[in-house]
Amino acid sequence: MMYFILGSHPNLSVSELKAVLGTSFQPVFQSSTLLLNKPINQDPHVLQERLAGVIKIGRIVGSVETWDVQKITDLITNLIVNIEGKNKISFGLSLYHLDNPQKTKELEKQLDVLGLTIKKQLKLTGRPIRYVKGKEPRLSSAIVETNGLLTSGGEFTLFVSKRGIFIGQTSSIQPFKTWSKRDFGRPRRNAKNGMLPPKLARMMINLSGVDPKESTILDPFCGSGTVLMEAILMGFKKVIGSDIWQKAIDDTQINMDWLIEEFQLPKPNLSLYTTSAADLAKLYPNPVDAIVTEVFLGNPRTKTINSQEGQRLEQELLPLFHASFSALKGILKPSGKAVIAFPAFRQQDITWYRLPINDLLTSLGYTILEQHLYFRPNQFVARDIVLLSH
Ligand SMILES: C[S@@+](CC[C@H](N)C(=O)[O-])C[C@H]1O[C@@H](n2cnc3c(N)ncnc32)[C@H](O)[C@@H]1O
Numbered sequence: 001m002m003y004f005i006l007g008s009h010p011n012l013s014v015s016e017l018k019a020v021l022g023t024s025f026q027p028v029f030q031s032s033t034l035l036l037n038k039p040i041n042q043d044p045h046v047l048q049e050r051l052a053g054v055i056k057i058g059r060i061v062g063s064v065e066t067w068d069v070q071k072i073t074d075l076i077t078n079l080i081v082n083i084e085g086k087n088k089i090s091f092g093l094s095l096y097h098l099d100n101p102q103k104t105k106e107l108e109k110q111l112d113v114l115g116l117t118i119k120k121q122l123k124l125t126g127r128p129i130r131y132v133k134g135k136e137p138r139l140s141s142a143i144v145e146t147n148g149l150l151t152s153g154g155e156f157t158l159f160v161s162k163r164g165i166f167i168g169q170t171s172s173i174q175p176f177k178t179w180s181k182r183d184f185g186r187p188r189r190n191a192k193n194g195m196l197p198p199k200l201a202r203m204m205i206n207l208s209g210v211d212p213k214e215s216t217i218l219d220p221f222c223g224s225g226t227v228l229m230e231a232i233l234m235g236f237k238k239v240i241g242s243d244i245w246q247k248a249i250d251d252t253q254i255n256m257d258w259l260i261e262e263f264q265l266p267k268p269n270l271s272l273y274t275t276s277a278a279d280l281a282k283l284y285p286n287p288v289d290a291i292v293t294e295v296f297l298g299n300p301r302t303k304t305i306n307s308q309e310g311q312r313l314e315q316e317l318l319p320l321f322h323a324s325f326s327a328l329k330g331i332l333k334p335s336g337k338a339v340i341a342f343p344a345f346r347q348q349d350i351t352w353y354r355l356p357i358n359d360l361l362t363s364l365g366y367t368i369l370e371q372h373l374y375f376r377p378n379q380f381v382a383r384d385i386v387l388l389s390h
Contacts, residue, residue, distance in 0.1 A: 001038065002036070003060060012207075034096055036159075053199070064167070076091075076167065087128075088127065092115075099161050111137055187255060204339040205227065207385075217240070217290045228241045240271045241270070243274065295320075298343055310347070313343075340388065344373060
């Protein structure tokens with residue numbers, strides 16, 4: 001069995017996995033932190049590079065009925081001693097709950113005893129041994145990476161269920177440095193006008209379910225180009241971006257030049273246009289396989305809204321969405337998919353004011369296949385993400 005440790009928006013991560021794995025998506029268990037799936041005939045490192053909503057991928061290597069420190073130690077040391085070489089062995093442990101949070105909490109306190117027992121047993125190999133601990137009972141991808149655990153020993157995961165404890169070994173972790181480099185290192189960032197986190201942009205592209213190598217992709221509200229950057233990294237056959245604002249197109253070009261140099265990519269097949277989404281078809285009439293975009297979210301907000309403001313926002317934004325998505329339908333192939341992030345606004349009672357986009361899209365002939373609300377704590381504008389066909 002394989003395990004996938006999910007990111008901060010687990011439902012979105014699971015939808016992403018489903019879209020990317022296709023028929024190999026055969027979940028056995030799912031919680032808000034992880035998904036267990038039947039074995040997959042795919043390189044976990046390639047899969048990890050592709051996915052944005054998965055923090056770790058690994059496989060279950062054994063199980064024990066109860067918390068038997070010696071049995072677990074034997075199982076893990078057997079896996080570690082096979083690592084060749086004379087150098088230092090570094091290993092770490094993470095504990096996750098499957099369906100038994102109470103037992104997991106109890107066992108958290110005993111994780112160190114297990115770690116130290118494994119260390120002691122490994123010392124018999126005569127090699128230097130390091131047991132890497134974090135502050136939490138679950139090691140972050142940064143700790144796993146900076147301590148070189150996957151190449152010099154391993155990260156072992158313990159999943160506590162009512163029926164026993166599964167033991168897993170992590171195969172790959174999210175390359176957090178390259179994600180953060182794209183997020184914070186790119187030359188043009190425009191946080192004021194809204195900017196997708198690169199991971200969310202990647203998840204949205206993956207949700208479309210199209211095969212990058214065979215597909216064309218369009219972002220008609222491209223801003224500083226987050227979706228387009230991810231699409232180029234994923235090797236899309238053709239990438240098209242447009243925005244009504246010339247500065248956005250200039251920023252996108254600058255970010256793209258940076259991306260190509262930093263990540264040593266071949267020259268992409270990219271076309272950029274300065275135009276409204278409603279008029280794009282006049283400049284680029286060829287149907288695309290996927291439209292992935294974050295629309296204009298309204299002016300930046302620093303406080304909650306009341307229902308009057310909600311109605312005003314509806315009046316301001318819905319005509320734009322109507323004109324844009326009625327025109328964009330003409331440049332989406334009949335088999336194509338669209339993944340769109342619309343705004344939703346925080347109300348005083350902390351619920352979200354969602355615009356009537358479902359009615360709007362349905363009236364335009366789109367079918368809503370999935371919908372996810374994406375937000376971080378303390379945000380006043382959430383992204384109401386829809387997956388569409390037509
Ligand atoms: C929220 S931003 C998109 C940000 C982008 N996802 C990024 O990560 O940089 C929305 C963009 O829509 C553009 N825009 C507003 N009205 C538009 C229209 N009618 N057609 C096309 N673009 C429009 C704005 O200039 C802005 O760059």
